[in-house]
Amino acid sequence: MELQKIVERCTDLYRDLDLKYVQEWKSKNSAHAIGYMPVYVPRELIHAAGILPVGIMGGGDETEIIRGDAYFQSYICRIPRSTIELGVLKKLACLDGMLFPAICDVIRNLSGMWKIMFPEVYVRYMDLPQDFHGAGHSFYRRDLEELKHDLEKISGRKITDDRLRQSIAAYNENREVIEALYTLRAEMPHLVPTHEVYLLLRVSNILEVNEHTKLMRSYMKVAKESNRPFRDCVRVVVSGAFCEQPPLNLVRGLESSGCYIVDDDWVLGARYNLKSIETAGDPMDALVKSYMHDTVSTASRYEQGNKKGKYLIELVKKRRAQGVIFAAPSFCDPALLERPMLQAVLTEEGIPHTGFKYAENTGQIQVIKEETGTFADSIKLWGTV
Numbered sequence: 424m425e426l427q428k429i430v431e432r433c434t435d436l437y438r439d440l441d442l443k444y445v446q447e448w449k450s451k452n453s454a455h456a457i458g459y460m461p462v463y464v465p466r467e468l469i470h471a472a473g474i475l476p477v478g479i480m481g482g483g484d485e486t487e488i489i490r491g492d493a494y495f496q497s498y499i500c501r502i503p504r505s506t507i508e509l510g511v512l513k514k515l516a517c518l519d520g521m522l523f524p525a526i527c528d529v530i531r532n533l534s535g536m537w538k539i540m541f542p543e544v545y546v547r548y549m550d551l552p553q554d555f556h557g558a559g560h561s562f563y564r565r566d567l568e569e570l571k572h573d574l575e576k577i578s579g580r581k582i583t584d585d586r587l588r589q590s591i592a593a594y595n596e597n598r599e600v601i602e603a604l605y606t607l608r609a610e611m612p613h614l615v616p617t618h619e620v621y622l623l624l625r626v627s628n629i630l631e632v633n634e635h636t637k638l639m640r641s642y643m644k645v646a647k648e649s650n651r652p653f654r655d656c657v658r659v660v661v662s663g664a665f666c667e668q669p670p671l672n673l674v675r676g677l678e679s680s681g682c683y684i685v686d687d688d689w690v691l692g693a694r695y696n697l698k699s700i701e702t703a704g705d706p707m708d709a710l711v712k713s714y715m716h717d718t719v720s721t722a723s724r725y726e727q728g729n730k731k732g733k734y735l736i737e738l739v740k741k742r743r744a745q746g747v748i749f750a751a752p753s754f755c756d757p758a759l760l761e762r763p764m765l766q767a768v769l770t771e772e773g774i775p776h777t778g779f780k781y782a783e784n785t786g787q788i789q790v791i792k793e794e795t796g797t798f799a800d801s802i803k804l805w806g807t808v
């Protein structure tokens with residue numbers, strides 16, 4: 424497939440708030456679909472039940488919030504309000520259930536509201552453990568067993584160990600290809616612009632995993648063969664955008680302000696497990712162990728004993744980044760509470776950084792572009808800010 428066609432397909436899927444792909448997939452496969460909020464859910468388990476996992480990331484910049492505002496106070500982020508709006512507008516009606524992973528109080532409250540507002544669909548709050556060395560293991564195992572039981576009931580299909588191993592293998596392959604894409608971008612950022620990587624990651628929320636893997640492989644093949652010119656940009660890591668997503672225009676704006684984004688944490692659920700999950704032995708246990716020990720560092724995970732920001736410094740070194748841009752949704756408690764600690768660590772290490780806040784419908788990006796453009800110029804001129 425040509426580069427332009429791949430990007431157009433991704434853009435169409437990204438803009439498809441009516442989830443037409445999901446509706447068609449369901450009728451073609453006579454199967455169910457279950458939505459999930461950011462950041463992480465065990466998609467392998469959903470897939471093994473023959474159900475399509477569908478990542479929901481709010482209404483973006485094309486949803487006008489009218490009724491959603493009535494359900495929440497104004498001083499919180501936008502994603503819960505736009506998700507409610509989508510629900511009330513019946514745009515999520517093709518989903519047979521919704522999972523709300525423990526990430527912050529807002530998502531917890533949203534799960535309770537969803538139960539009341541949409542009693543006809545399956546709703547589960549996934550109380551992910553924050554103890555990774557003690558009782559967390561058995562706690563999460565029990566949580567997964569309950570989810571497995573519920574998914575089997577919805578789909579009418581038994582999740583055998585073999586089916587689960589196959590699903591784990593499919594997601595392992597998908598993660599490997601995403602990692603290859605991120606490595607390719609870090610090595611040749613002029614050939615792999617971030618707004619395209621962002622679109623490819625966004626559609627991982629919706630496409631069946633094997634179809635998504637195939638699409639990414641096709642993209643990488645044609646992107647490598649493209650002859651896009653090298654530009655004089657500064658290499659940066661973007662941090663803090665793991666839940667509510669920036670609008671596509673803002674991602675483009677960061678690039679056109681003189682930044683090569685060489686790593687980021689948007690659509691983090693697709694990259695949550697850092698290593699391949701074991702496919703030998705007990706697959707449920709493999710899911711638990713991977714969640715406990717082999718996942719990304721992010722503000723929604725409590726990390727006992729780990730130096731705050733260690734992962735960010737390692738990432739900056741790995742990607743040979745020259746600076747960090749903190750981009751977090753307005754009113755996002757996890758990201759904004761962590762930010763000062765990360766900033767302090769970067770300052771200590773002499774790594775330049777700047778930051779801004781956004782909402783999923785931020786329209787005025789000029790001010791942000793000026794800020795990140797000045798940041799990039801300062802690094803180019805003086806190596807610092």
Ligand code: SF4
Binds near residue numbers: 502667
């Ligand atoms: S954007 Fe932040 S505060 Fe809002 S739901 Fe997501 S994690 Fe919670």
